Every structure is written in C-alpha cells, then in structure tokens.
Amino acid sequence: MTDTPGRLLTLLSLLQTPREWPGSELAERLQVSPRTIRRDIDRLRELGYPVEATRGPEGGYRLTAGAAMPPLLLDDEEAVAIAVGLRTAAGHAVEGIEEASVRALAKLIQVLPSRLRHRVAALNAATVPVLPGDGPRIDPEDLAVIAAAVAARERLRFDYRAGDGAETRRQVEPHRLVSYGRRWYLVCYDPDRTDWRIFRVDRLSHPQRTGLRFDPRELPAGDAAAYVADKLAGRTTVHRAVVTLHAPYERLAARLGTAAGQLEEIDEHRCRLVSRADSVEWLGARLAMVGCEFEVHEPPELVAYLHELAGRVGRSVEAARGR
C-alpha cells in the first residue's frame, strides 16, 4: 500500500498534535523510510503548511501557526465538542460572530458522521438554557440548514407562522442570514410574491433544502445587514435600562465584560450602567447576577419584573425560614 496522499493527510493530522515528532518515529508509524518522511515534510511546506523543525537530540517536527488555517483533523470527541460549542455560540452567546458560527456549523454538520450527530443532539438536549424569558428558542440545526441553502444557492422550503398567527408554507430563494438585535432574520427573495422578504427565523419551522438551484439576484439595498436594520427600524422594542450599581468600577468591569453596555464610574463605590436588550427578563437576570446592591431607574417594565422576581424568590424561602 503506497498511498501518498493518504499518508500526507495522516502526517498532517499527526503534526497537529501539540507535540514534536522525530522523523524516525513518523517513519515507523507511517511504514516508510525516513527519507520519504523528509520528502513529505518538504511537500507539506511547499503546499504552504508551516512545518517547523528543531534539530539536535530531542528534536522533531511540528506544525505551527502560519498565514492560513491548515485543514483541521479532528477525532470523534473533538468534532462533537466543536459542534456543541458552535451550537451555543450560534445562539447569542457571543456577539459579533454569530454568522460565522452558523457557517462553520453548517460546514461541520454536512460532513459529521451520523453516529456523532446523535451524540451532539443528546448533549445538546442536556444543555441548560443560559437565560430565561428568551422568547422562542431556535434550533441551531435549523440555522445550519438555512446557512447551507444560502451557500449552495438552493431554494429553501419552510413553514412560517406570521405575527398574526397565520401559518403559510413558503419556498424562497435564500439570500443571507442576518443576526440583528439578538434575533435571527432570513433575507430572501420570494418568487411567489415576486419581492424581497425578511423572515424571523424563530417563527419558521421545518426548513428543508429543495435541491433546486437558482441564480442569486442582487439585493436592491446592497448590504443585507443594512437592509434588515433599515426595514426593522422602529419595529423591534428595545428596553434601555439605567441602573446604579454599588460596587467599584474595576470589579464591575471584570464581572460584566464590555458587552453589557456602557459603564461609567460615579464615585469609587458606585457606577452607572446603561444596558440595552430586547427582554426585561434578560436585563433582570443580568442585574440579579452581578451580586452587589443596585438601584433601577428605568424602565418601568424592568422595575415591575424585578419586583415580581423579588416576591417570588422571597416567598420560596418563607416556609423554610419558619415565618
């Protein structure tokens, strides 16, 4: 069996392990002569993979960071870990990379062996929703299907539940998937209505690729993200919370991160936080988690929610405290 390309792939995967491989060990492992290993290393370098070598005893080869990403060779467990990690990130765990997460997830799912797919699904079922009151959940798997259809330029079929509750079945030309204000939107051209439409992904179910290719038309507005922002301006309710937190600035900055909102120092014991989100539950949970005394100034909905939360939590311990 003299399978050169296969050997190169194996070599690449071995070198990806964070350790050094002496040429002799690689030769034995791949059942070829050390000379061939040297030649293979040369080949990899010519292909642009930065293989570094240290000479002398205890020396060896390893793959280092270069200009471009080498192909990642993963074992089963690592692939599952990445899939699960992406599924959480594709929600709104980290702002700014939602779209890339979904693309990567689509790529991964396409080639993920089915036995691993089951493990991913099982692990995901066991995952705790991080925040309450987050509105209808979307399945990251659905997002991946949509992203794949966008990339493949295939028509997409799905059921849509409009704002007034009417259910319709649609078949559209998906153009782009946009994450905006903690929600996902699909920008697409609807051939039945002969016009561009924006669908909320959380109101869409059973997306299916049809296999029907289409020639992508040009979006009138140029950029899809701007298009969504423009169309939705004023239609989404955003809650703006203004809070005084009784804790030093450094502690809060470390605690909240930069995504929480604008944090300003009032004096050495207090800070003012302005935070925006689309649900008061989310705002409330964040505040309750900070762990210091605080005062809420706005909005009234948040005050009402926190009042209710305090009552609920207070009642939960009354019996145990013997009152």
Added chain:
Amino acid sequence: MTDTPGRLLTLLSLLQTPREWPGSELAERLQVSPRTIRRDIDRLRELGYPVEATRGPEGGYRLTAGAAMPPLLLDDEEAVAIAVGLRTAAGHAVEGIEEASVRALAKLIQVLPSRLRHRVAALNAATVPVLPGDGPRIDPEDLAVIAAAVAARERLRFDYRAGDGAETRRQVEPHRLVSYGRRWYLVCYDPDRTDWRIFRVDRLSHPQRTGLRFDPRELPAGDAAAYVADKLAGRTTVHRAVVTLHAPYERLAARLGTAAGQLEEIDEHRCRLVSRADSVEWLGARLAMVGCEFEVHEPPELVAYLHELAGRVGRSVEAARGR
C-alpha cells in the same frame, strides 16, 4: 506543476463547500483533465471520504457524512468562531465534553494564525460570564497550554496559590487534565517533591511550557479521573438542593434540561427537583431563572442566599416604586 497530493487536498476543501461541483468545473479549477478528476474522486472514496455524485444536468460532486471526519477546511472567521465557541464550552457550559473541548482548543490554537489569535482574545474579553458566584475564572487559554504540555510530554512551569494563600513556583511533569465537579484539576508528578500531586487549575497562574521532555511514569492509581475522585472525596462540599416547583412537569423538563438534576412529578401542577452543585449561588440563580413559583426545603445555605437575593432585588426597586 503536477502535484497530486496537493490537488487532492484542494479537492477536499472544495467539496466541503455546501454546494455541488460539476466535474468540468473542478477540472478547470485544478488545471487537469476531467478524467483525472474522476480518478481523484475515486481516490478520495478509497481513503474513506464519502463523495456523493448526482448525475444528469445540474449534477455534480459533494462531500457527505461518512464514517470518519474529513479534514475541516475553515476560513478565518469560521476558525475564530470555533475558537470562541470552544473557549466557552471548555468552561463548564456542557458537561461531559470538557476534556475534548480543551484538546480541540489546544489543537486549534497551535495552528491558529496570530492575527486570528488577536481577534479571539478581543472577542473573549467581551464575553459575559454566564453564571454568577462561580469562583475564580479560569482562562481557557491556560487550559489549552496545559493540555498541550500534557500531550507533548513537556514539563510545565506555573505559579500556584495554595489554599492557605502561600504562593509557590512549580515545575512538574503534567500527566492529565481532569474535569471534576465543575472544577479543573491537573494530575502531575512533582519531581521536586518526588510524589504525585493534584493542582486546582483555578489556583494556578502563568502556566508555561518549558520544552523539557520527560518520560511519562505510570500513575499508581491507573485512571487519572478515578484518582482525582478518590483523592478529593469528601474534600469538596457539594450542596444538594431539594425544591418544589409549581409548574407542570413538561414545562419544567423543557426548561431545565436533563442536566439540572432529578425531576419528579408530584401532581399535575407541581414537581420535586433534587439538584446538586458546588455553589449555592449557582443553584439559586438556576431556580430564580425557572420563572415559576417554588419552595426551597434544603439546604439552609441556599435558603439564606435566596433570602439575601430577594432582599437585594427588592431594595433595588424600592426607590423607583416610590416606597
């Protein structure tokens, strides 16, 4: 330039795109004849990558799910998304895959171009801690460094802050990284003390690979995870919460997931939940998030914490409610 193995790698990356590639297009792109493309596809199939083909017009090749993971070819943004996703997962977002996440992260970081590394760091700084009171945070990057040292069989140097506050500088032979009870532990042999030691990763700072290789010795206890569990038995305080939740079983099951603990139905309006965690803050936050009325029976620490929480949240809205 007739570089067969390189062409195969390129082909693999092209086929990973979620779209179909007609043989003629591939031939033109790779500067070979269509016949060679067919042969290459054959080769890939022999290597175990399931290339599927649809015949007829609009047909083409694409890579589907098979028995093994093919090498993943990622663009910059996708690589960053995966790194960020893994960093969160390597915390304790999902139980059961922490170790695999760290391994995958170590592998990724090793080959991640430096310009992307900066983006990952920047995004991570903006990440919001998901849960409060989680004790000292661990930098997933540190975990990756440790995992790399374990895989490379290199000695590891770090500063350690013992339970009594004493700071020491250590150099050890890292053996394995174990995740146990929502904490990370490093099992290693300490040559200075000539004995096996377990270090808590959250108390360890500035881990550095030394480049000094060592021959791994055999752990007396066989399995590292069992060793940690054995040594730590009784030393970690585990809080066991018993709670009655006033909501139907189905709603709670969907809300809590399976990892929350044992959930039993009392009647159609109430359930009993037994949940374990190492911090009452964590338990308390989870309960407050459920969004229904509940009663806490045990433990007293949790009752005290929730009482404090209710007071804090209640006080935060007093001014706003004009009382």
Added chain:
DNA sequence: TCGATTGCGGCCAGGATCCGACCTATACGG
C-alpha cells in the same frame, strides 16, 4: 571541546503510478 543525535538536501536507479485520450454505459431533465 567532542560526540551523538537529528534534520537537510543531493544523487541515482528501478519501478510503480499517474495522466490524458478515447470509448461506452447510465441516469436525469427538458
């Protein structure tokens, strides 16, 4: 300072392999 170990690259010869060209079969859509 010296020796051992490891990577680096050139050379050569034999043999396996790859490529392109040509052909036919088959499946799918219009």
Added chain:
DNA sequence: CCGTATAGGTCGGATCCTGGCCGCAATCGA
C-alpha cells in the same frame, strides 16, 4: 429523444515516487 452529467474500462508514455546512499549543519549534553 437528445444533451449533459457521472461512471468506468483500457492503453501507452511520461512522470514521479521510493529507498538507499552520501556529506553537511545545527543543537544538546557530557
């Protein structure tokens, strides 16, 4: 029914790959 796509066979010639040999350079430890 035709055009286009994949699928696969065969063949000859060019190419490339492998393994063995060599001397050289770098590095580490004794």
